[in-house]
Amino acid sequence: MVTERKHREDIVRYGRMLHERGFVAAMDGNLSVRLKADRILVTPTCLSKGAMRPADMVIVDPEGERISGHRNVTSEIGMHLLIYRLRPDVQAIVHAHPPTATGFAAAGLALTEPLVCEVVMGLGSIPLARYGTPGTSELAQTLEPYVSNHGVVVYGDTLEHAYMKMETVEHFAQIALVTHLLGRQQPLKEVEIEKLLTARTKYFGAKLAATMPIPRAPQKVS
Numbered sequence: 001m002v003t004e005r006k007h008r009e010d011i012v013r014y015g016r017m018l019h020e021r022g023f024v025a026a027m028d029g030n031l032s033v034r035l036k037a038d039r040i041l042v043t044p045t046c047l048s049k050g051a052m053r054p055a056d057m058v059i060v061d062p063e064g065e066r067i068s069g070h071r072n073v074t075s076e077i078g079m080h081l082l083i084y085r086l087r088p089d090v091q092a093i094v095h096a097h098p099p100t101a102t103g104f105a106a107a108g109l110a111l112t113e114p115l116v117c118e119v120v121m122g123l124g125s126i127p128l129a130r131y132g133t134p135g136t137s138e139l140a141q142t143l144e145p146y147v148s149n150h151g152v153v154v155y156g157d158t159l160e161h162a163y164m165k166m167e168t169v170e171h172f173a174q175i176a177l178v179t180h181l182l183g184r185q186q187p188l189k190e191v192e193i194e195k196l197l198t199a200r201t202k203y204f205g206a207k208l209a210a211t212m213p214i215p216r217a218p219q220k221v222s
């Protein structure tokens with residue numbers, strides 16, 4: 001059982017990593033962890049993710065009401081609560097604006113080309129409503145107003161796993177950008193993707209694999 005203290009320290013740690021990697025600027029970004037069914041530990045508003053201390057975190061209930069903490073909760077708490085409500089399996093959420101992936105969003109481009117086998121294995125494609133694994137269409141629809149101009153939202157069974165998805169998304173966006181600059185893309189072939197999906201189902205279980213659509217048609221390079 002991970003203690004609340006450890007969760008606070010982890011949020012500090014991964015917040016600092018977001019900041020060091022340039023995934024957030026100024027006071028941007030937010031991280032949260034589900035403590036138990038009706039309590040969420042989350043970052044405060046108006047504080048650099050590179051300068052947080054464990055005592056800065058806020059605990060809220062499922063309606064976003066502050067239960068403890070001396071700071072105000074992030075203004076993006078609604079997005080976190082929505083994901084926790086719709087996905088009881090999700091234990092942690094990270095939101096940031098990594099510049100390359102966010103640039104793709106601002107250009108209206110999804111990161112859907114199956115270019116790198118590790119990404120197909122780990123994430124599948126990265127839809128334009130950009131969060132790791134969209135579980136339901138309801139989630140996608142309801143998140144739309146929150147995330148359309150809004151960088152990257154990732155979540156997982158631990159804060160570490162959610163954070164690692166953020167790194168994977170941005171790294172993949174950089175690779176995709178280079179292929180755009182070079183003017184050509186050589187996506188994995190359908191048969192190769194099938195093999196990766198089969199392997200992924202074996203590693204991660206059918207449920208997880210099924211929630212990650214792999215597009216068949218690669219995007220045209222303009």
Ligand SMILES: [Zn+2]
Nearest residue numbers: 029096150151
């Ligand atoms: Zn944001």
